[in-house]
Amino acid sequence: MSQAPDDELPAPAARPGSATLHHVAGLAGVSIITVSRALREPAKLAPETLARVRQAIADTGYVPNSAAGTLRMARSGFVAALVPNLQASNFAQLSAGLTEVLSAHGYQLLIGEIGYGGGREDDLLRAALGRRPEGLVITGVRHSPAGRVLLRQAGIPIVETWDLADEPIDMRVGASHERIGEAACDHLVQRGRQRLALVSADDERSLRRAARFVRRAAALGLRAPVALTVAAPSTHAQGRAALADVLARAPDIDAVCCSSDLLAMGVLTEARVRGIQVPQQLAVMGGGDAEFAASLSPSLTSIRIDGRETGRQAGQMLVARLEQRPLPQRHVDVGFELMAREST
């Protein structure tokens, strides 16, 4: 009972997990600053002191409270990524690329789901900002005017991805959805298609691609594509229904371009059920290059944007700014790749 030299030490943390430097210091018989150093610059301690402190840390289950660190150092050590919706396409890839770069530079990534619409969106943004992230990645979120002001005033580097906003807040990385729409149209025409249909989800990016697709078709002198819009996030079932709808309006179409692979897969399913040969009678293309696109039968032509690379780029831009390095460019186009396969 007489082992710890406790004068007026705080009682051992009531709730475990709430141990502080004081508890550890008391147990190790040193001052709190020594414990702090044991964690951050162990080389500066005498080996035996270090050992004693480490033992005390283990015994107390001490985990430093980063709220205190953040406050004191004015550095939170994390970057926040805001997504409208986690199932929204391949945010997983983007997050992998982001984590890769950020963790190499000592930053953590915290993900927040911000949801669509409602005033709630700004509340969540405010909450995120309140935790003082050192940088922000915003993915496919459209901001309210109030939100834009918040972001501007935040005074931290911000990267917007996917939705290449016309009025970027700060930095941007993504692909040109205009060019994608054009490329899709060109590909179908190259494959000899003339009577096009378009099935697009109603999110901003898809709509932008769709608009350019239609414009390109007009420029090439084609008949105006039969265009359908479905609610995002798009589904296989919508794809089936869409083909039925398209055929009802224009039985002679020879190609369908879809904004997602799931939609395109629905179109393929419906075509098969109706005995329509793909690609002989009907060309089908998707978007996003999902894993299954390449192994369907017929394999599905799609357009790939490298999510992981997008994440890496975003991470590098943030880190450059955080380390005060000059940024070669504020806007990065990661490009896209048209994966031509059997379905066209």
Add this chain to the structure above:
Amino acid sequence: MSQAPDDELPAPAARPGSATLHHVAGLAGVSIITVSRALREPAKLAPETLARVRQAIADTGYVPNSAAGTLRMARSGFVAALVPNLQASNFAQLSAGLTEVLSAHGYQLLIGEIGYGGGREDDLLRAALGRRPEGLVITGVRHSPAGRVLLRQAGIPIVETWDLADEPIDMRVGASHERIGEAACDHLVQRGRQRLALVSADDERSLRRAARFVRRAAALGLRAPVALTVAAPSTHAQGRAALADVLARAPDIDAVCCSSDLLAMGVLTEARVRGIQVPQQLAVMGGGDAEFAASLSPSLTSIRIDGRETGRQAGQMLVARLEQRPLPQRHVDVGFELMAREST
């Protein structure tokens, strides 16, 4: 220039976004506590004071620093959810259910991707704990011994989902994968199938279902199922290859049970390419009840676990504990539903 009664006020926040109560108070000509109250209990302020403070808040772009609040109040106001991998199945649903309950009780949800394997996992756990979440949701993560100790010592409510660990740390919500494996086998047998095959991803839950499936088949006196394991996360391409493999080993099988719908879809594709009739010659079933399962042709029999409901339950358990309410049960079985469709 003489409008603000500034005695020895801090200079207006150099970096915008770093405004503090002091700046706002200086601008509004009140003390900092008044600003604090304007935010938290506006009813206690004189209307005109309130208006002046609000104006100052808007002018400075002040966003409260929650690190300071967390420190002072010993309450961080958030719950962390740790996932191995965001694309891993339908975490999106779970997160939606979780958010629904937590936000109704004033908690935010922060998501952290913890990754598979490597010592990194414990570092990330430590980092998460360092931010002092008030509760933790752990999804499909297996813990190292050191990790378990950290979690135990954290002293906060913890819910494990999906991977229904044999040695739960604290609370658990999910379905019995043993019962699912059995139900899958029973269903195929009911449909008159006798020569079963099994294609399973190598994650813990799938393996557990697979083991029980095989055991059940034995109990029912069936020939031992042809069993294949593929690397998680499972894919459509793996499903195609798996059917080829299964047929090479046992050409006479009449049913394939897959651990995911993507795998099952691959099996369907491969069967179609080979001219095998589903379900006449071969029954196929999946797992997870993805959106596309119901609208494939033939539609795919699958097993559904309600991710959103799982999230809700987890949220409610956490909130109950955080509000010191007695918890009816520490372990909740959300059940599952076998969606019998055309493919079987």
Add this chain to the structure above:
DNA sequence: GTGAAAGCGCTAACAG
């Protein structure tokens, strides 16, 4: 090699 003092931005508790 180790420690004492000060203060990051905020709020609870108590004045006035």
Add this chain to the structure above:
DNA sequence: CTGTTAGCGCTTTCAC
């Protein structure tokens, strides 16, 4: 209705 004081847990600066 408004302000003062103290202190949350940590790190920076300066002493010893």
